[in-house]
Amino acid sequence: MSLVLALLLTTAHAEVVDRIIAVVNGHLVTWSDLDEQMRFEALENRRALKDLGEAERRSAFEHLVQNRMLRDQMQGTAPATDSEIDARIGELRAAWLVADDAKWSATLTGYGLSMAELRWLVQEQLEILKFMEFRVRPLVRVSRAEVEDYYAQVLAPQVKAQGQTPETVGAVESKIRELLTEQKMNQEMEKWLDTLRTQSRVQVLWDAVR
Helix, strand or coil: CCHHHHHHHHHHHHHHHCCEEEEECCEEEEHHHHHHHHHHHHHHHCCCHHHCCHHHHHHHHHHHHHHHHHHHHHCCCCCCCHHHHHHHHHHHHHHCCCCCHHHHHHHHHHCCCCHHHHHHHHHHHHHHHHHHHHHHHHHCCCCHHHHHHHHHHHHHHHHHHCCCCCCCHHHHHHHHHHHHHHHHHHHHHHHHHHHHHHHCCEEECCHHHC
8 A cells, every 4th residue: 555545544534533523713623522522411411322313413513612712712711620620520420320430430431431531521611601600790780670570470479379478579589689690691691602603703514513
């Protein structure tokens, strides 16, 4: 076999194994990136790999694109600590009801993930969530009037419909404020991400994720 042919075969094999499927602001997104993201999200949601389809592939791809865009914005401003990573992995493990280390290791192997890969994926997830909260929370305000309106129109009627007597608005104000804050933050995040997407250069190179 000639050297040129060998190089061509090696290149062709590499393209199949780790095909570039998108370019986001100059950052490459490969098939292996997407495969890893899908496996991670399946592990999180306790979904069998054999049950993953087009919807899961597209969702994982959108998350990858979003993560690449956000990484450009973050500039290392929200590092996750080892204890935060450990805590999140502990939550994932608890959801699987796996107390035995060997069984947990086997679960990860079944999803094609090493512990090092899981730690990196969790770290990225936490850092992005922390950054988004840092970026969006200052924009959110919940007024007393909004709390009272939610109490009168949503919470109290729901409680009464169950045949119970609702607590006073003062007793549940902090919970309502927390709920409304989370709702507003989600709305602000969606608006900001939409704006960020329009400002970003995203070139999709694989029709299966369009």
